[in-house]
Amino acid sequence: MEGLNIVMKEACAKGIFTGTRIPNSNLTLSHLFYADDALFVGEWIEENINNLARILRCFHVSSGLKVNFNKSRVFGIGVEKQEITSLVEPLGCKPSDLPFTYLGVPVGANRWIGDSTLKTSFPEAYKLERYKHCKISDRLQNGDLIWDWKSAPRTLESVSETALLVSRISDFQTVQGNDKWVCTLASDGVFHVGRLRKKIDQWNLPTVETTLKWIHEIPLKVTCFMWRAKLERIPTACALLKRGIQITSPICSYCENAEEDTTHVLFRCSMAVRVWEWVLSWCNLPNIHFESVEEMLAFTTQWGSCEMKRRVLISICYGTTWFLWKARCDWVFKKLRTSPAKVVDSIKSTVFLWMKYRRKHCTFQWIDWCINPFI
Known part of the structure; x- marks a missing residue:
């Protein structure tokens, strides 16, 4: 454009x-x-x-x-x-x-009386008007209506509409000068974007959106995967069916207990439940349980008071969802059934390498990392 x-x-x-x-x-x-x-x-x-x-x-x-x-x-x-x-x-x-x-x-809506046009409010009276494109000033002079109709109102509808129109304009007063737009947000009637922005902020509208952190330590492909998971855009069985792609069954092929959607693959499948238990225990967060991507993002972005430790937790959680999805794909396409223990080992080693080589001035040691990533 x-x-x-x-x-x-x-x-x-x-x-x-x-x-x-x-x-x-x-x-x-x-x-x-x-x-x-x-x-x-x-x-x-x-x-x-x-x-x-x-x-x-x-x-x-x-x-x-x-x-x-x-x-x-x-x-x-x-x-x-x-x-x-x-x-x-x-x-x-x-x-x-x-x-x-x-x-x-x-x-082009002439809403000088009420919330709709005169044509809509008084259709029968409008039919009687000779010149459909006339201005209000052509018909309203000194507070009186000057009609130019094809014929006088005779039907009950046209007579009642005429009486209603006359009653509505009885207290209406015209002013000299050109028509102009007036902004009610300001006393001077002038519109400013800043005033509108201030008015919106005063409403304190609640937000249900959670923040997706784009962290340098995490590879871009992993963060993009999290973004797609947040939007329910990863190709699970249920998502493929919604797109019109024919598949054998929408049931999770790993646990065979429920339909395979984003939440099930990453949090509710038996594989995911066991992996998250071990990962969160390793992070010394044994009583935390995630039920959705939104819940996980909300927790990780607000956890703790140390920004560096928070970035580590976010990296671990992103890495966990990434390897859960990878384990699912290995089973679906290669028929390789990865154990939860092996998935956890991959998470620990891979996220450690992210921290070691993608973060400046990294002081992590592998032995300490295996015990607790926040030591």
Whole structure:
């Protein structure tokens, strides 16, 4: 989208496309981009529409990115729908009416009374209006409604809607000047991102996200595996079934007691339970039991007061999940059944090598490490 942004700026600078000048400022608005959503704004002239179609075709040829015209719409402000229909053919879009929603924000919705448009609130009265695109100022003068209807209200619905509309605007007072946006977060009515950020922080919204630590001592592939496990993205039997991949059975092939998902493989399988018992006892944490990746991450990131020891515990826990997954894959693909004791030995030796050769000024000794990693 950055390429299209540059193209539109260049087109406006050379007069190929004419944007809309914002009142009371020197700014001209021609386009708004967010992710893969685009909104083009310009003067309603045939040359503008044809040039925009040419710009989009050139952008498609040069970048390979194509606009989905089936989902695109063209809106004309103060223009009859027949004229919109006749001019949108070069773009290949469908004509539509205001209001519409862009990124969840209503655009063109005249909500000066209530929470919906007058067209929605008073549909029968709207049908009687001769000029559908009239402004409120055309119908409201000195506090009185000046009607321009095809015929007087006769049905019960139109009469009742007219009475309700009159009652709603009885206390409404117009002010001189142009319409403007007012931010209620500040007394001066001016929007600032910092004020919005402060307001959000004051809500103290609870967070359920746990932090995944990216530590230098841990190989990147192991941390990436933990990240995928946290997101339930490792290819367990249940995950493969959800992706539409046919497998023999979703039951864990190691213990054959439950369906094989991320939590089962890494924490609830008989192999995982025994390995975690031995590893946590080795770390002098015999009464700790993890039931999920989130629970393990929450505990390790908050454990203890020494940052260096906390990094060691995180490395050990990441290494444990890594070797549990490796043991599972060895059984599934190679039919090699690794014992829990051998898995624990691999965890101790491998994590020791991580600490020894990936940490600066490491003072760990193998004999002490085998007794307790925090000595």
